[in-house]
Amino acid sequence: MKRPLLTAATVACAMTTGAMSLNVYANEEYKLGLVTFLSGAASGPFGIPAKNAADLVIDAINDGTLPAPIEGKGIDGRMITPVYVDEAGGATKQTSEFRNLVERDGVDAVVGYISSGDCLAIPAVAEELKMLTVLFDCGTPRVFEEADYEYVFRTHSTASMDNIAAARYVHENIPDLESVAGINQNYSWGHDSWRDFTETLKVLRGGDLEITTEQFPKLFAGQYGAEISALQVNCVNR
Incomplete structure (x- = not known):
């Protein structure tokens, strides 16, 4: 259970520093889409620990209590509001959920995906919608071996x-x-x-x-x- 915790914490910190260059304004909401297994067999060992870690780090970012060199509250003063999506259901469902996050919920960025199959399906949609997306856990090496992306990044090593x-x-x-x-x-x-x-x-x-x-x-x-x-x-x- 340590790996999802550390990975999610790393992602949240990366989102904080990486988003500083965006054209944002203080006191606005920063909506962050977070996709992880909230049900099914993968939720216990992977999904729920990742959500708990994300909640912990988001609270620390919003409270301004992250360790140096991270300073200030939120992302340029914008408080992070998480929008959680259950990753259960397969790649076709997840591409639809991703579109909902962007087009319906209006998120500023998306962090998530444990399943390698989902990580292979999401990048093309993220590029189409020009949505900053961070893959935080999937182990497949094929994401960046088979294509190049402008809006998609990963913080986790491959298998x-x-x-x-x-x-x-x-x-x-x-x-x-x-x-x-x-x-x-x-x-x-x-x-x-x-x-x-x-x-x-x-x-x-x-x-x-x-x-x-x-x-x-x-x-x-x-x-x-x-x-x-x-x-x-x-x-x-x-």
């Missing part, structure tokens, strides 16, 4: 470094490795992670690597007996 490091560790510590099998979640983050891991191993080993099985169970399925059995069968057959 690539973790999976490349894991592949290097395996390569260095299992010199006689001939094959690998994997089980990952069946959405953008899981597929990207497995790709980075296996492709790095292939490069390190000169292409001499067999992938015996790739299992991608449904996200939050809760039961993985079939996938574990497939991994065990492959191990026995080896």
Whole structure:
């Protein structure tokens, strides 16, 4: 639960300093759209802690109690009013919710998105609407690998470094490795992670690597007996 807390705090501070250059006026409201999981399986470990962190930091910004070098109350004197959106529902729903934040609610900026699938869908809409958007948690590296954006930023590292490091560790510590099998979640983050891991191993080993099985169970399925059995069968057959 620490990572969402620290990430949300970092984002809020970044929004405070980054928005200083905007043409704003004292005593006006600064409406900040905040998108995180408020329901569903991801709300407990990710979404609710992120919301709690955002509330904590927004209160500190509005009260002027953030540590140096942040000074003053609000954003150039404008008190932040959060507008929360539940991230549950998938990418199509989130693009519609994003438009509502901009066109109906009139937010000044948007911070959010835990799901890698949502992070891949939102930037194009943010660019179309010219809305400052900060992606604060999603792990997929593809957001900026596949496109360039003027209004979209991220404050969180991608999963690539973790999976490349894991592949290097395996390569260095299992010199006689001939094959690998994997089980990952069946959405953008899981597929990207497995790709980075296996492709790095292939490069390190000169292409001499067999992938015996790739299992991608449904996200939050809760039961993985079939996938574990497939991994065990492959191990026995080896």
